[in-house]
Amino acid sequence: MMVLPFALITLALGALLLRRRGIALALWGLALLSLLWLFHLHADDPLALSF
Numbered sequence: 167m168m169v170l171p172f173a174l175i176t177l178a179l180g181a182l183l184l185r186r187r188g189i190a191l192a193l194w195g196l197a198l199l200s201l202l203w204l205f206h207l208h209a210d211d212p213l214a215l216s217f
Contacts, residue, residue, distance in 0.1 A: 171201040 174197035181190035 168204065171197045171204070174200065 174193050178190045178193035178197065181187075181193060
């Protein structure tokens with residue numbers, strides 16, 4: 167699940183190479199939203215440290 171934003175950014179770069187600007191912007195936006203969503207999921211998790 168953590169690879170999702172990076173995969174979307176890679177697809178967006180591929181869309182740019184194919185001169186598909188609208189698709190690239192949509193994929194970039196989805197990558198940004200997924201990155202923020204994943205940060206939201208992990209930002210408030212307590213650390214399970216057991217020493």
